[in-house]
Amino acid sequence: MKRRHYKTESNGAPTLSPxxxxxxxxxxxxxxxxxxxxxxxxxxxxxxxxxxxxxxRNIMADLEEEGYLTQPHTSAGRxxxxxxxxxxIDSLLKIRLMEPQEKRLIEDAYCNIDxxxxxxxxxxxxxxxxxxxxxxxVFMPKFSRIILKxxxxxxxxxxxxxxIFISKGGLIQNRVIEWEDDISQDELDRITRHLNGxxxxxxxxxxxxxIVKEIEKDSKDYDELYQKAITLSKKAFDVQGEDSIGDTExxxxxxxxxxxxxxxxxxxxxxxxxxxxxxxxxLLELLEKxxxxxxxxxIIGEEVSIGDIKDLSFVxxxxxxxxSILGAIGIVGPIRMDYARVIPLVExxxxxxxxxxxxx
Amino acid sequence: MKRRHYKTESNGAPTLSPxxxxxxxxxxxxxxxxxxxxxxxxxxxxxxxxxxxxxxRNIMADLEEEGYLTQPHTSAGRxxxxxxxxxxIDSLLKIRLMEPQEKRLIEDAYCNIDxxxxxxxxxxxxxxxxxxxxxxxVFMPKFSRIILKxxxxxxxxxxxxxxIFISKGGLIQNRVIEWEDDISQDELDRITRHLNGxxxxxxxxxxxxxIVKEIEKDSKDYDELYQKAITLSKKAFDVQGEDSIGDTExxxxxxxxxxxxxxxxxxxxxxxxxxxxxxxxxLLELLEKxxxxxxxxxIIGEEVSIGDIKDLSFVxxxxxxxxSILGAIGIVGPIRMDYARVIPLVExxxxxxxxxxxxx
DNA sequence: ATTTAGCACTCTCACCAAAAGAGTGCTAAA
DNA sequence: TTTAGCACTCTTTTGGTGAGAGTGCTAAAT
Numbered sequence: 001m002k003r004r005h006y007k008t009e010s011n012g013a014p015t016l017s018p019x020x021x022x023x024x025x026x027x028x029x030x031x032x033x034x035x036x037x038x039x040x041x042x043x044x045x046x047x048x049x050x051x052x053x054x055x056x057r058n059i060m061a062d063l064e065e066e067g068y069l070t071q072p073h074t075s076a077g078r079x080x081x082x083x084x085x086x087x088x089i090d091s092l093l094k095i096r097l098m099e100p101q102e103k104r105l106i107e108d109a110y111c112n113i114d115x116x117x118x119x120x121x122x123x124x125x126x127x128x129x130x131x132x133x134x135x136x137x138v139f140m141p142k143f144s145r146i147i148l149k150x151x152x153x154x155x156x157x158x159x160x161x162x163x164i165f166i167s168k169g170g171l172i173q174n175r176v177i178e179w180e181d182d183i184s185q186d187e188l189d190r191i192t193r194h195l196n197g198x199x200x201x202x203x204x205x206x207x208x209x210x211i212v213k214e215i216e217k218d219s220k221d222y223d224e225l226y227q228k229a230i231t232l233s234k235k236a237f238d239v240q241g242e243d244s245i246g247d248t249e250x251x252x253x254x255x256x257x258x259x260x261x262x263x264x265x266x267x268x269x270x271x272x273x274x275x276x277x278x279x280x281x282x283l284l285e286l287l288e289k290x291x292x293x294x295x296x297x298x299i300i301g302e303e304v305s306i307g308d309i310k311d312l313s314f315v316x317x318x319x320x321x322x323x324s325i326l327g328a329i330g331i332v333g334p335i336r337m338d339y340a341r342v343i344p345l346v347e348x349x350x351x352x353x354x355x356x357x358x359x360x
Numbered sequence: 361m362k363r364r365h366y367k368t369e370s371n372g373a374p375t376l377s378p379x380x381x382x383x384x385x386x387x388x389x390x391x392x393x394x395x396x397x398x399x400x401x402x403x404x405x406x407x408x409x410x411x412x413x414x415x416x417r418n419i420m421a422d423l424e425e426e427g428y429l430t431q432p433h434t435s436a437g438r439x440x441x442x443x444x445x446x447x448x449i450d451s452l453l454k455i456r457l458m459e460p461q462e463k464r465l466i467e468d469a470y471c472n473i474d475x476x477x478x479x480x481x482x483x484x485x486x487x488x489x490x491x492x493x494x495x496x497x498v499f500m501p502k503f504s505r506i507i508l509k510x511x512x513x514x515x516x517x518x519x520x521x522x523x524i525f526i527s528k529g530g531l532i533q534n535r536v537i538e539w540e541d542d543i544s545q546d547e548l549d550r551i552t553r554h555l556n557g558x559x560x561x562x563x564x565x566x567x568x569x570x571i572v573k574e575i576e577k578d579s580k581d582y583d584e585l586y587q588k589a590i591t592l593s594k595k596a597f598d599v600q601g602e603d604s605i606g607d608t609e610x611x612x613x614x615x616x617x618x619x620x621x622x623x624x625x626x627x628x629x630x631x632x633x634x635x636x637x638x639x640x641x642x643l644l645e646l647l648e649k650x651x652x653x654x655x656x657x658x659i660i661g662e663e664v665s666i667g668d669i670k671d672l673s674f675v676x677x678x679x680x681x682x683x684s685i686l687g688a689i690g691i692v693g694p695i696r697m698d699y700a701r702v703i704p705l706v707e708x709x710x711x712x713x714x715x716x717x718x719x720x
Numbered sequence: 721a722t723t724t725a726g727c728a729c730t731c732t733c734a735c736c737a738a739a740a741g742a743g744t745g746c747t748a749a750a
Numbered sequence: 751t752t753t754a755g756c757a758c759t760c761t762t763t764t765g766g767t768g769a770g771a772g773t774g775c776t777a778a779a780t
Contacts, residue, residue, distance in 0.1 A: 039743050052753050057744070075743045075760045116534060118478070154512055154526070162532060164524065166514070172522060172534060174476060189549075255615070256634035265627050267619055274616035399772050412724050417773070435730045435772045 016066075021092060022049075023059045024068055028080045028088040032336045035262045037077030082302035082310070085335055089298050096340040098348060105131060106349055110356055117171040121251045124329055124353055129254020131349075132342050134333035135277075137314070139287045140249040146171065146326070147203050151195055153188040153232070161188070163236040168201070171357070177235050183228070191229040208237045248327065250283055261334045263311055276307040277332070290316035290328040296347045300335060311335045315342050317350035321358055329353065376426075381452060382409075383419045384428055388440045388448040392696045395622045397437030442662035442670070445695055449658050456700040458708060465491060466709050470716055477531040481611045484689055484713055489614020491709075492702050494693035495637075497674070499647045500609040506531065506686070507563050511555055513548040513592070521548065523596040528561070531717070537595045543588070551589040568597045608687065610643055621694045623671055636667040637692070650676035650688040656707045660695060671695045675702050677710035681718055689713065 016024065026047050030038040040053040040060060049056065060078050063069045068084035071077070080088065109127045110120075121138045128136025150166040156176065161183070164174045199207050211234050255274075264270050276282055285304055290297045301312040315337075316330030330346050376384065386407050390398040400413040400420060409416065420438050423429045428444035431437070440448065469487045470480075481498045488496030510526040516536065521543070524534045559567050571594050615634075624630050636642055645664055650657045661672035675697075676690030690706050 037743090041743075053743095054745095054753050054755095055751090058752085061745080071744085073760060075745095075758080077743065116536070150514070150516075152512075152514055154510070154524070156510075156526060162524075162526065164514070164522075164534075166516060166522065172536075174524075174532060174534065176476065176532075256631070256638070259627055259631045259634065267625055267627075270630075271616070271619050274619070278616075397772090401772075413772095414724055414726095415722085418723085421774080431773085433731055435774095436732080437772065 016063075016087075020059055020063060023056055024063055024080075024084060025088065025092045027060070027063075027069060027078055028084060028092070028336075031079055032338060035334075035336060037072055037079050039077035042077070080336075082300050082335070085300055085313070086303075089339055093339055093343075095344055098344045102131065102345065103348060106345075106352055110352060117167075117173055120171075120353065120356065121249070122253070124349065125251040125253035128329065128331050128346065128349055129257055131345055132331050132333070133254075133257045133260060134331040134337065134342070135255045135257055136251075136253050136329070136331050137283075137316070138251040138329045139283070139291075139327040140251065147201060148199055148207060149201075151192065151199065151233070151236075153192050153236075155183060155185045155188055158182045161232075165204070175236065177232075179232070179235070183232075187225075187228075190225060191232060194225065194229050195233055204237060207233075211237065248284075248287060252277060258333075263334050263336075269311070272308050273312065273332070276309045276312070279307055282306040282309075286314055286316060287328055290314075290330065291318050291325050293318070294322075296330075296343050296350075298339065298343070313337060315339070315346050317346050319350040319354045319357070321354065326357065376423075376447075380419055380423060383416055384423055384440070384444060385448065385452045387420070387423075387429060387438055388444060388452070388696075391439055392698060395694075395696060397432055397439050399437035402437070440696075442660050442695070445660055445673070446663075449699055453699055453703075455704055458704045462491065462705065463708060466705075466712055470712060477533055480531075480713065480716065481609070482613070484709065485611040485613035488689065488691050488706065488709055489617055491705055492691050492693070493614075493617045493620060494691040494697065494702070495615045495617055496611075496613050496689070496691050497643075497646075497676070498611040498689045499643070499651075499687040500611065507561060508559055508567060509561075511552065511559065511593070511596075513552050513596075515543060515545045515548055518542045521592075525564070535596065537592075539592070539595070543592075547585075547588075550585060551592060554585065554589050555593055564597060567593075571597065608644075608647060612637060618693075623694050623696075629671070632668050633672060633692070636669045636672070639667055642666045642669075646674055646676060647688055650674075650690065651678050651685050653678070654682075656690075656703050656710075658699065658703070673697060675699070675706050677706050679710040679714045679717070681714065686717065 023043070026043045026049075027038050030043065030046065040056040043049065043056055044051065044053050060069060063084075064071065064078065067081060068087060069078040070081050072079065106127055109123055109130075117140065121140050125136040125138040128134075128138070130136075147168040148165060149168045152164040152166070154162040154164070156162050159179055159182070161177050161179050162174060163177055164172065166172055198210075202210070211230055214230050215234065255277075258264050258270070258273065264273070282304060285306065286299060289299055296315060296317045299314040299316065301309040301314075311334055312332060313335040314330055314332050316328045318325045318328045320326030329350050331342065333342070383403065386403045386409075387398050390403065390406065400416040403409065403416055404411065404413050420429060423444075424431065424438060427441060428447060429438040430441050432439065466487055469483055469490075477500070481500050485496040485498040488494075488498075490496075507528040508525060509528045512524040512526070514522040514524070516522050519538060519540070519542070521537050521539050522534060523537055524532065526532055558570075562570070571590055574590050575594065615637075618624050618630070618633065624633070642664060645666065646659060649659055656675060656677045659674040659676065661669040661674075671694055672692060673695040674690055674692050676688045678685045678688045680686030689710055691702065693702070
């Protein structure tokens with residue numbers, strides 16, 4: 001009621017006065033630390049506010065009216081709502097600086113690693129979960145957007161051929177394809193040389209398009225080898241991404257970390273979390289949200305349409321270079337997590353793997 | 361006391377009379393179904409025994425004295441001890457036959473699969489967890505015991521070479537190695553051809569041994585190409601198995617299934633389980649135990665020296681052909697699991713993947 | 721000798737009431 | 751506009767009680 005006097009924004013929603021923010025921030029941070037409703041008395045004491053609990057109570061009542069806080073029941077302290085957390089994250093949060101040793105920790109994880117793409121992703125989800133103590137999530141790049149440097153065919157036996165894609169950054173991916181006729185390794189080698197000439201520096205997507213075009217052309221113009229090369233590679237590219245959502249693979253590690261969080265002390269919530277993480281649509285939505293935004297993105301459970309995961313929160317960051325975002329990495333945790341610490345960690349990790357993936 | 365009169369075995373431990381077994385079995389099976397201590401009255405009722413609860417009580421008291429049962433507190437029913445379960449599994453258990461449709465379910469999972477080894481293992485752990493509703497565990501073969509069919513070197517860029525191993529069964533594994541000098545792809549191709557000639561039909565281990573021998577020989581005898589081939593392949597084989605226990609990789613899937621079990625309704629136990637599964641030593645011990653025994657092996661938590669996992673049980677089966685066991689697969693669950701159903705499922709799955717891995 | 725009925729005893733669990741504690745909202749004074 | 755004071759509400763803890771389940775033991779029955 002008192003806040004009536006304050007200027008309101010164009011949309012009619014009242015702005016928060018500096019003092020409101022101070023209190024909101026105190027509530028959010030105390031709640032992050034304690035996981036319990038925070039009361040007026042506790043706040044003034046802990047933060048040495050120069051106002052009485054009664055004043056704080058008034059402010060808190062206002063904040064509740066505006067939807068930033070709630071009470072679990074009439075005479076308990078307040079806890080922040082989704083909106084409260086959102087405001088905190090967007091406007092109140094002061095990112096902590098990273099310790100150099102934390103940076104080292106992240107970098108070291110990658111020092112002795114080969115370039116197999118799966119291994120990098122697995123390592124990343126592990127690193128994230130280790131340093132943040134929340135489960136780490138990694139969305140693997142759409143391989144089809146990667147620039148190809150080299151392709152290789154190896155005859156396994158009659159009817160089966162191993163295809164190896166090597167990206168410009170040295171990432172490796174392999175697939176087995178079935179093939180009716182028997183092709184000798186020599187012939188495959190010639191096809192390989194042929195294709196590598198054409199395809200250098202294109203993304204898989206572009207190559208796919210080009211192949212389709214070539215097939216459409218009148219095929220009599222070309223010799224048999226070329227013919228074979230085209231159909232073979234069509235098959236090779238078609239196999240991509242059968243399972244896993246839209247070409248994207250997902251790595252999750254460190255789920256056991258979630259046991260540390262008091263809000264997951266009941267099994268029901270744990271199940272919800274696990275079930276949510278299985279939901280491909282949820283993950284896809286998260287991926288989309290985080291990939292097409294710059295920098296670290298915090299997504300609160302309420303803001304995603306799927307599943308009953310209100311008290312969860314995702315901290316995600318895209319990776320790759322600015323022109324071509326490859327995927328996203330991040331962590332899941334309780335909504336009341338230590339964003340000040342986690343955000344820079346996720347960001348830094350994403351920078352590190354972006355570099356690794358890009359260095360040629 | 362009454363059992364005094366019974367014949368005792370050579371080691372002095374009394375054998376169980378047929379009636380004791382009947383009761384023990386009833387207790388174990390009822391406990392498997394209910395997860396709750398089972399009392400004397402309930403048993404007679406449910407199993408239509410032709411004796412009174414009092415008699416059963418006496419027998420149960422004896423069984424407790426011998427260590428097959430315990431009471432959680434003075435006036436509750438009995439629950440089987442580890443020893444009780446062990447006896448049940450070894451002597452009392454009647455394996456149920458598998459439904460043909462269950463067999464189909466397992467087979468179908470593998471019908472559309474390429475032969476990349478990681479994919480097979482991942483699929484297996486998923487299949488196991490799906491059909492048993494317990495977390496599936498897969499120990500990946502020691503790659504060094506696999507018979508090699510083909511090796512391939514591909515130049516990634518100056519200083520880095522991709523090595524691809526293809527096993528006789530069509531399994532694929534790749535590694536990146538660093539190399540001081542620049543080697544052209546042509547040269548690598550020649551080396552490849554050379555090596556493939558020598559190495560056919562040997563295991564990685566054997567090849568490794570052979571390479572070491574070759575190096576020890578006076579090296580002047582050979583031309584430069586051969587020289588390079590040897591050192592190159594030494595490097596390729598040396599990289600194997602840096603992380604993961606003794607060349608063995610572990611896949612676990614479906615851990616969320618464990619939430620269904622009433623005994624894991626408290627977080628403490630869940631943590632114990634997760635922590636146990638992280639413990640490499642535990643897993644290694646399990647692997648050893650199951651690999652060097654024939655057929656399905658049930659390992660009760662008590663019987664493993666590590667961690668506080670008393671109420672867990674593992675059902676594991678080795679796979680591969682009898683002459684060369686490659687690894688083990690199986691599941692973890694609460695000690696009171698439906699062995700009659702799970703054991704044949706694990707066994708059948710292990711047979712299926714053994715076949716897949718072996719067909720050439 | 722073994723089995724069974726009967727009964728006292730023990731332990732858990734669900735339920736209730738009472739008390740303590742925490743926090744609020746409101747009113748009136750500063 | 752802020753604050754002190756106070757009544758009120760709601761949760762949590764505590765202790766106590768009774769029902770229920772199950773046992774162990776003893777004495778009778780087979």
